[in-house]
Amino acid sequence: xxxxxxxxxxxxxxxxxxxxxxxxxxxxxxxxxxxxxxxxxxxxxxxxxxxxxxxxxxxxxxxxxxxxxxxxxxxxxxxxxxxxxxxxxxxxxxxxxxxxxxxxxxxxxxxxxxxxxxxxxxxxxxxxxxxxxxxxxxxxxxxxxxxxxxxxxxxxxxxx
Numbered sequence: 001x002x003x004x005x006x007x008x009x010x011x012x013x014x015x016x017x018x019x020x021x022x023x024x025x026x027x028x029x030x031x032x033x034x035x036x037x038x039x040x041x042x043x044x045x046x047x048x049x050x051x052x053x054x055x056x057x058x059x060x061x062x063x064x065x066x067x068x069x070x071x072x073x074x075x076x077x078x079x080x081x082x083x084x085x086x087x088x089x090x091x092x093x094x095x096x097x098x099x100x101x102x103x104x105x106x107x108x109x110x111x112x113x114x115x116x117x118x119x120x121x122x123x124x125x126x127x128x129x130x131x132x133x134x135x136x137x138x139x140x141x142x143x144x145x146x147x148x149x150x151x152x153x154x155x156x157x158x159x160x
Contacts, residue, residue, distance in 0.1 A: 001027040005073035005097075007058055007088060008080035009033035012102060014042050016079050021050045030071050032056040033080075058084040064091035073097055083108040089121055089132065099125070099132040 004026045006017050017031045031039040032054040039053035056067050058080040068076070068091055078088045078101040085105035092099040105117045118134050125132045151158050 001025065002074045003028040003030075003072060004075050004077060005030045005032060005068070005071055006077045006079060007032050007056065007064075007084075008078065009035065009038035009042055010079070012079040014045075016077055016102075017042050017051060018046055020077070021046050028052070028071075028073075030054060030073070032067060034058070059087055061087050061091050061094065064088060065095050068092070068095040068097055075100060078102075082106040086117060086121075089118065092130065092132070093121070093124055093128055096128065096130065098130050100136060101134055102136055104135050 002025055004020050006013055006020065006029070009017075009031055013031065013033065017029065020026050021029050029050060030052040031042055033039050034055065034057055036053055036055035039051075039055075043051040043053050052071075054067055054071070057063050058078075064087065075098045076088065076092050078085060078099065080088065082103050083106055085101055085103075088101075089099055091097075104115050115134060118132070121132060147158070
């Protein structure tokens, strides 16, 4: 069985939390965000006291580590803002947590749409015996896969 900690209580965080809470493989589920009241609303909508909530600043590695050490998740699912990926990854490494995100890191002031910053963590996660799964959401991940499949199997040509 597995303990999951989701960081980010926006639209994607709400869906991720609903899906994880519905899956019996996850024995404990926590949703954390800068605004605990958003987490509480998501937990209440799911019902059944299935989801615990917490307030955390995803820009603050010591605060993230405090939460990780108290909850002890097997996996941290990052659906926070893209510029927060590296601090969450740093906290995962420090606390021995596996990591998953749905989008790639972007500096706060400029979108680059590349994984080089996160790929630089590969050896550190490997040495720690941890898994980091990057960009498994629709940004662009699955969308690009669906488009490539459609282009290969369903269309003669695609213009945009």
